[in-house]
Amino acid sequence: MSAQATEKKPKKSAEALARNASSIQAVLDAMAQLRNPNGGCPWDIEQTFATIAPYTIEEAYEVADAIERNDMPALKEELGDLLFQVVFHARMAEEQGAFDYADVAQALADKMIERHPHVFGEAGDGRTAEQQTVAWETLKAEKRAAKGVTSLLDDVAMALPALQRAGKLTKRAARINFDWPNSTEVLAKLDEELAELKAAEASGDQDHIVEEMGDILFVMANLARKLQVDPEEALRRANAKFTRRFQYIEAKLAEQGRIGPQPLDDMEALWVEAKRAEKASQTRP
Secondary structure: OOHHHHHHOOOOOHHHHHHHHHHHHHHHHHHHHHOOOOOOOHHHHOOOHHHHHHHHHHHHHHHHHHHHOOOHHHHHHHHHHHHHHHHHHHHHHHHOOOOOHHHHHHHHHHHHHHHOHHHHOOOOOOOOHHHHHHHHHHHHHHHHHHOOOOOOOOOOOOOOOHHHHHHHHHHHHHOOOOOOOOHHHHHHHHHHHHHHHHHHHHHOOHHHHHHHHHHHHHHHHHHHHHOOOOHHHHHHHHHHHHHHHHHHHHHHHHHOOOOOOOOHHHHHHHHHHHHHHHHHHHHOO
């Protein structure tokens, strides 16, 4: 790294650097003891990459949930839980002689420096955010080629949530112009897929129904991309809205001493009431 790039680095006090190093080391030491065959935690000792992976995904979602709720204390806690997952995987890799936490951190630092030459290079090159995104994608494509990856889709992670992966697949395909010109044509495709789902339902063929439902969800993910909407975020918002309104129904029924299944018309009326209450609260000064 050049002297000029070094000058750009944010300055941290010796005290802050020592605190960071001490905190990380404390987590690493705790993980080492948890995995220690002599006196460690039996549950932690028996875990593998495969058994821990679901917890890693869960913790990432809990981070996203804290962000959605704008809950800073929860975010601090959930980020710690996610960091612990990184430390857990790194510790297991270290035990196998593959790599350790320091290797993970150094590889990340190297990647960030390599992918941001406009920040860490000899001098800023005046790129806009959009231009940097193009440059980043070009660099990643070169890396994939160096690894022998032949398809644009080969390294789209299989473990991603299906809706998110669908969006990434269509985004990759769009790089070589395999894409709908605009959202209007995607909406037309959605109408076509809905008609096919209706036909599948009429046939009673469950496998066909599943296939057509998958096609609709895939088109929806593509439509979200064309409209610059994160489908996961959109669905989280819809889930939250449904939860609020359903809990409103529950509360109103409880006030009336009504428990268990209720007439659908009554609950539908309360649903409409919940919608009106929400809109009224949003328009108040």
